Amino acid sequence: MKKVLIALLICTMIVGGAFAQASKQTRALIVWSAAAEDEAQALVAKFNEKYPDIKVSVIRAGSGELLTRLNAEQPKPQGDILLGIAKESFDGAYDLFRAYKSVNHNYLGADVKDVAAVPKYYGFSMPLQAFMINTKLLKEADYPRKWTDLVDPKYKGEIILANPALSGSAYAQLYMSYKLYGEDFAKKLAKAATFTASSTVGPESVARGEYAITATGEGNIAKYIGEGAPVTYVYPEDGTGARFDASGIIANGPNPRSAELWMDFVTSKEAYTIILNTRNRRVVVTDLPGPKYLPALGKIKLIPYDAIEAAEIREDLSGKFSDWMM
Amino acid sequence: MKERNLDSSISQGQQGGFKKFLQKDLTPYLVFLIPMAFLCVFLFWPLVTTFLRAFMKSGNKFDIGALGVSGFKKFFTSALYQRSLKNSFIVGISVTVSSLLIGVPMGYFVARVKIPGKSLLLSLGILPVIMPSFIGAFSWIILLGRQGVLRYFFNIVLAPLGLELPPIYGMFGMIFCMSLTYYPFVFLLSHGAFSSANALLEDAGMLMGASRWRVLRTITFPLVIPSIGAAALLVFIRSIGNFGIPAIIGGDQYVLPTLIYFRVNGFWDLNGASSIAVVNVLITGAVLWFQKYVVSRREYETISASHVEIQQHKHPVLRIIAFLYCLVVLLVSLAPQIVIIVMSFFEKWQGLLPEGFTLANFSKIPKNSPKELLNSLYLSTVATLLTAILGSIIAYITERRKPKGAGILDMAVMAPFILPGTVVSVALLSAFSGKSAIPLGGTYTIIIIAYMVRRTPYVYRSVAASLTQLNPSLEEASTIAGAHWIYTFWRVSVPLILPGIISGSILTFSTLLQELSTTILLYGARTRTVPIQIYGAVADGKMGEASALSVILLIVVFAIVYATNKSKGRDLSAGLKM
Numbered sequence: 001m002k003k004v005l006i007a008l009l010i011c012t013m014i015v016g017g018a019f020a021q022a023s024k025q026t027r028a029l030i031v032w033s034a035a036a037e038d039e040a041q042a043l044v045a046k047f048n049e050k051y052p053d054i055k056v057s058v059i060r061a062g063s064g065e066l067l068t069r070l071n072a073e074q075p076k077p078q079g080d081i082l083l084g085i086a087k088e089s090f091d092g093a094y095d096l097f098r099a100y101k102s103v104n105h106n107y108l109g110a111d112v113k114d115v116a117a118v119p120k121y122y123g124f125s126m127p128l129q130a131f132m133i134n135t136k137l138l139k140e141a142d143y144p145r146k147w148t149d150l151v152d153p154k155y156k157g158e159i160i161l162a163n164p165a166l167s168g169s170a171y172a173q174l175y176m177s178y179k180l181y182g183e184d185f186a187k188k189l190a191k192a193a194t195f196t197a198s199s200t201v202g203p204e205s206v207a208r209g210e211y212a213i214t215a216t217g218e219g220n221i222a223k224y225i226g227e228g229a230p231v232t233y234v235y236p237e238d239g240t241g242a243r244f245d246a247s248g249i250i251a252n253g254p255n256p257r258s259a260e261l262w263m264d265f266v267t268s269k270e271a272y273t274i275i276l277n278t279r280n281r282r283v284v285v286t287d288l289p290g291p292k293y294l295p296a297l298g299k300i301k302l303i304p305y306d307a308i309e310a311a312e313i314r315e316d317l318s319g320k321f322s323d324w325m326m
Numbered sequence: 327m328k329e330r331n332l333d334s335s336i337s338q339g340q341q342g343g344f345k346k347f348l349q350k351d352l353t354p355y356l357v358f359l360i361p362m363a364f365l366c367v368f369l370f371w372p373l374v375t376t377f378l379r380a381f382m383k384s385g386n387k388f389d390i391g392a393l394g395v396s397g398f399k400k401f402f403t404s405a406l407y408q409r410s411l412k413n414s415f416i417v418g419i420s421v422t423v424s425s426l427l428i429g430v431p432m433g434y435f436v437a438r439v440k441i442p443g444k445s446l447l448l449s450l451g452i453l454p455v456i457m458p459s460f461i462g463a464f465s466w467i468i469l470l471g472r473q474g475v476l477r478y479f480f481n482i483v484l485a486p487l488g489l490e491l492p493p494i495y496g497m498f499g500m501i502f503c504m505s506l507t508y509y510p511f512v513f514l515l516s517h518g519a520f521s522s523a524n525a526l527l528e529d530a531g532m533l534m535g536a537s538r539w540r541v542l543r544t545i546t547f548p549l550v551i552p553s554i555g556a557a558a559l560l561v562f563i564r565s566i567g568n569f570g571i572p573a574i575i576g577g578d579q580y581v582l583p584t585l586i587y588f589r590v591n592g593f594w595d596l597n598g599a600s601s602i603a604v605v606n607v608l609i610t611g612a613v614l615w616f617q618k619y620v621v622s623r624r625e626y627e628t629i630s631a632s633h634v635e636i637q638q639h640k641h642p643v644l645r646i647i648a649f650l651y652c653l654v655v656l657l658v659s660l661a662p663q664i665v666i667i668v669m670s671f672f673e674k675w676q677g678l679l680p681e682g683f684t685l686a687n688f689s690k691i692p693k694n695s696p697k698e699l700l701n702s703l704y705l706s707t708v709a710t711l712l713t714a715i716l717g718s719i720i721a722y723i724t725e726r727r728k729p730k731g732a733g734i735l736d737m738a739v740m741a742p743f744i745l746p747g748t749v750v751s752v753a754l755l756s757a758f759s760g761k762s763a764i765p766l767g768g769t770y771t772i773i774i775i776a777y778m779v780r781r782t783p784y785v786y787r788s789v790a791a792s793l794t795q796l797n798p799s800l801e802e803a804s805t806i807a808g809a810h811w812i813y814t815f816w817r818v819s820v821p822l823i824l825p826g827i828i829s830g831s832i833l834t835f836s837t838l839l840q841e842l843s844t845t846i847l848l849y850g851a852r853t854r855t856v857p858i859q860i861y862g863a864v865a866d867g868k869m870g871e872a873s874a875l876s877v878i879l880l881i882v883v884f885a886i887v888y889a890t891n892k893s894k895g896r897d898l899s900a901g902l903k904m
Contacts, residue, residue: 036865036866037862037863037866057851059849059851061846061847061861064590064591064592065591065748068594068752071594072751072752072756078767078850092594163592164592165593166587166592167591167592171592194577196574197588198570198573200867201464201574204867205471207676208471208473209676210467210471210473224867227674227676227867229674314593315593319406322404322406323405323406325578326409
């Protein structure tokens with residue numbers, strides 16, 4: 001056994017060494033990505049068409065892990081770009097990013113980038129929150145239409161939501177409905193649904209028919225529709241918050257110049273086309289259509305989302321909410 | 327020895343003292359110094375920072391100036407925290423008890439009853455532990471959820487009786503799934519103990535006219551208590567630290583790891599997470615103390631100088647019962663792995679049955695993941711080998727030399743195992759990246775160190791238990807016969823505790839291959855591993871790809887464990903002949 005292990009060890013070392021071969025790419029760029037694998041790869045491929053000499057590595061993790069990393073690796077983080085995390089998160093760690101004015105600065109509307117003259121982040125996509133419904137379990141006449149429908153007793157045991165303490169989007173759902181209907185509604189909601197501790201479980205469960213209703217980012221709904229799962233979307237008639245995900249340059253990263261080139265690229269029309277098409281995401285620019293399987297922006301009622309207030313009361317609101325569940 | 331005493335008594339004073347020091351055999355100190363230095367740098371540092379963080383204001387700022395107990399207040403004010411704490415207790419205790427009930431008989435049967443295919447049973451028995459987070463727990467939903475395929479067929483059978491199997495969600499489901507995931511710890515460790523227990527003692531009992539049951543109850547069972555205690559401890563710690571199963575099957579039933587996950591991923595509040603982690607450590611500390619108390623009430627001696635072939639039960643009824651029992655337990659506990667294997671050949675499994683047969687999930691692997699596979703193998707292998715050395719030496723120190731503060735050392739080795747991976751990794755990251763004196767960010771080394779720090783307890787526990795079973799008289803005999811200390815350790819102690827080292831190493835290797843929570847914070851572009859790929863595939867909804875990668879891990883673990891078990895018998899008897 002020992003011999004086998006040692007042989008294995010030597011083999012892996014030799015093969016491992018082969019990977020360390022020098023490559024022709026002289027410059028480097030490290031992208032920390034909360035976006036999906038294929039999405040990031042498609043963007044990198046396009047970026048390398050323009051800059052073949054830059055070797056791009058992608059570190060994929062959830063936004064919580066990436067921010068934890070960013071904080072832990074101060075004062076000299078090992079990443080250059082943070083890709084596709086919620087705008088609120090950029091605001092929350094504002095000092096850890098570097099301002100840079102993209103060549104496409106004016107291509108993006110004022111409401112989908114950092115308000116500063118030289119912004120620290122630019123919009124990536126718009127993860128609108130909507131209801132995802134299993135069409136085998138519910139008839140169309142029975143679909144929930146508004147946030148208030150979620151507390152209707154007839155849906156008892158049919159709704160699964162992610163815990164607001166878990167992720168930005170789950171909290172956003174709570175904050176929106178809380179702003180619309182106040183604390184009494186939130187108390188009822190806390191009792192009405194099952195709140196899971198994993199953000200992938202909600203959509204997966206509704207697609208399987210374990211539960212009939214969840215609220216999630218519209219991109220997840222499009223994905224399951226595309227796969228042929230028996231699901232559909234309902235955008236709440238009383239409105240869904242206009243939030244966006246963004247990308248920005250990490251301050252003191254190892255490759256500042258490549259990072260700037262990346263920001264110029266990721267705010268270009270061709271990059272947004274990739275973001276739109278790979279994962280059916282709604283992009284932040286107005287000259288591209290809505291995503292496949294999903295309605296155009298004009299058909300959805302948007303309500304303003306005050307990310308700053310949302311962040312301020314988050315600890316308090318999600319804490320109270322957790323106790324209302326008991 | 328005599329000469330040395332004589333020597334030092336002749337030359338008195340300072341000079342003589344120094345000379346005496348030099349003449350003393352320093353090798354044991356040198357051998358112990360290296361692991362101790364490792365522990366000081368890489369183990370105590372994360373522990374100390376975590377402990378300090380627990381007393382800081384919520385957030386992720388490391389601010390030594392303002393310490394307080396606000397992080398712990400929630401345990402007194404929040405219903406959520408109290409409920410989660412209670413759930414953690416219930417889950418931990420129930421899972422430990424039921425794992426013992428499942429695992430101990432299985433360990434006994436495989437060690438003591440003549441049944442076919444023992445190596446195979448032992449190798450399959452480790453696989454339930456290989457449950458890549460999320461996908462493993464999700465496969466229980468596929469089987470026993472509302473639309474679960476097994477539940478569907480059970481309900482067809484039960485319908486005439488007017489009964490219906492409820493979906494798996496909730497407390498019972500959590501305990502059920504975790505027991506079936508963690509019983510292998512008990513099975514493997516108790517198997518090791520039953521097969522190395524001194525058969526002479528049992529024979530003596532039999533000769534005195536005791537019944538089989540009496541021998542089992544009064545001789546065999548007490549002899550294997552240390553190993554069973556160690557296994558129970560590992561199960562308890564793993565079950566109160568598990569996040570994936572409660573997240574997916576628990577529904578609204580939260581546990582402490584759920585809260586830690588919320589603090590870290592929802593609020594980037596490492597300090598708050600540390601407070602919860604410290605409570606978790608305290609609970610485990612209490613259990614550790616209890617386990618030590620139970621084990622140390624008596625003296626143990628099971629491995630002795632003359633190795634006697636253990637007699638196996640040959641009664642046909644017992645053989646059939648034993649074989650059927652093992653078969654049923656394996657079949658039920660491997661159900662999620664079977665689901666993963668099936669799912670890896672399909673595009674999706676969203677209804678009752680999987681849809682869209684394909685081989686694409688596998689054919690993509692050589693193109694997409696060769697680097698990740700090699701990294702996983704390399705990192706797990708190196709870390710396992712180093713852990714085996716480190717764990718054995720520390721166990722030897724605490725069990726044989728029994729220095730002052732052995733209890734603290736014991737707890738310190740166990741603590742990173744209890745702490746959530748995120749917390750340990752953050753402590754290592756902030757210490758060894760950025761402008762640190764020893765910059766390790768993005769290297770293989772930092773991952774190996776983190777793996778070692780978090781997984782040493784497997785070998786450590788397992789070896790410590792073996793040492794308690796091993797009568798020191800053999801080692802003493804070797805010393806008296808004039809053997810050098812290292813020779814004694816290497817040629818007498820190590821061969822005798824080899825089963826302990828091997829079973830600990832197997833557990834380490836298998837669990838490292840699927841390690842995610844530490845790796846995801848520490849990996850760099852060069853050091854991506856397979857679990858990172860699986861995590862990405864699950865997050866992107868590609869269950870088929872995630873399953874195919876998991877199947878590869880299952881095959882690797884099975885092959886290595888099977889090879890070990892096949893050759894173990896030979897190795898062992900060779901080691902014992904001496």
